[in-house]
Amino acid sequence: MHPSTAPLSSSHQRFLYLQVLVAVTAGILVGALFPSVATLLKPLGDGFVKLIKMVIAPVIFLTVSTGIAGMADLKQTGRVAGKAMLYFLCFSTLALAVGMVVANIVRPGAGMHIHPQSLDTASVEQFVQAAHGHSFTDFLLQIIPSTTAGAFTSGEILQVLLVAILFGISLAQMGQAGESVLNLFRSLTEMVFGVVRLVMYLAPVGAFGAMAFTVGKFGLGSIVHLLGLVLTFYFTAAIFVLVILGVVARLAGFSILRLLAFLKEELLIVLGTSSSESALPGLISKLEQAGCKPGIVGLVVPMGYSFNLDGTNIYMTLAALFIAQATDVHLGFGEQLALLLVAMVSSKGAAGVTGAGFITLAATLSVVPSVPVGGMALILGIDRFMSECRSLTNLVGNAVATIVVARWENALDTEQLQKTLHAPKAGTPTV
Secondary structure, three states: OOHHHOOOOHHHHHHHHHHHHHHHHHHHHHHHHOHHHHHHHHHHHHHHHHHHHHHHHHHHHHHHHHHHHOOOOOHHHHHHHHHHHHHHHHHHHHHHHHHHHHHHHHOOOOOOOOOHHHOOHHHHHHHHHHHOOOOHHHHHHHOOOOOOOHHHHOOOHHHHHHHHHHHHHHHHHOHHHHHHHHHHHHHHHHHHHHHHHHHHOOHHHHHHHHHHHHHHHHOHHHHHHHHHHHHHHHHHHHHHHHHHHHHHHHHOOOOHHHHHHHOHHHHHHHHHHOOHHHHHHHHHHHHHHOOEOHHHHHHHHHHHHHHOOHHHHHHHHHHHHHHHHHOOOOOOHHHHHHHHHHHHHHHHHOOOOOOHHHHHHHHHHHHOOOOOHHHHHHHHOOHHHHHHHHHHHHHHHHHHHHHHHHHHOOOEOHHHHHHHHOOOOOOOOOO
């Protein structure tokens, strides 16, 4: 990777981790000690996330189109997409199953004995309404933008991905005549990552504002009575990442712990902003830096952000069974299996929707009448705390998926991967 395409130089990467860590800690303290002031800091976090989202479309378009145009065999594009979807389907389903198994073992909602009619359903009505009208068919049609330019303004990652794939294929078919356009795109890629590099200087500010608002708005004490569910979710996500993805990583020839250390800046940014999209440009750059070919990274990562939401899937089955347990609704094995199958579809149908984690849960429960949708009111107050874990798990899951698919395609420089992950200061090797 060209040095100028890195979001931050190695010298600045060394300090970003500490800066974001200090900012997150300061945000928690300000939120706990001065909640009225902390709630006013929300624009800092929102502004940073908007700045990142502003450059996501050009990053994906240029990365994917130049990657595909640079592939010697266009059949590789279809092959990569097919392998990525197979991986996503397997591990998304596995994540749903893990959440279900843990919910049955730990039973975090047992003993609450809450009558469904006593719940305030008005607070979750907006999510239930948002869930309707997001069927799988609607989702597929939503991938196609109304106009080419509209793909870059809609905020839909898959629309940009579709346009980028088509442009990349067309550019590859132009042969020598397309070299000048390809060189222009590569120069534009360096320019766009230069913009990303400038935006990343504001990461500590964004993380501070977002964390301060979260703690100031909801308060640490407000989650005590639901702490069991929060801890269960974080524990389940940790087991999924360290054990299941850890085994996958080991079979692919690398250490999951080394990968986590390598991605520590991106993980802290996600932790502070509760948005995995805030780390998307950095993730793309890091994976290329680690030895994955740009074409693979550019195709698999954006697809994963819509189809490989491991953290969201764990949350869906765990939260659904928590609500059932809390409202004393008994679900047999057959009903739980039906819940899992519905969740598989609804998680894809609402992909890319703002607040997708909560909306997909509403979509799932609305199709499984035995579990009251109004029970979502029980977890509405703590959803913000769990969204951070969802985003972190989604990010790690997509990083592992990209490396695995790259290895399947012989598009992974294993020597570079080991050199990068085993650098004295993982995550800050020379670029």
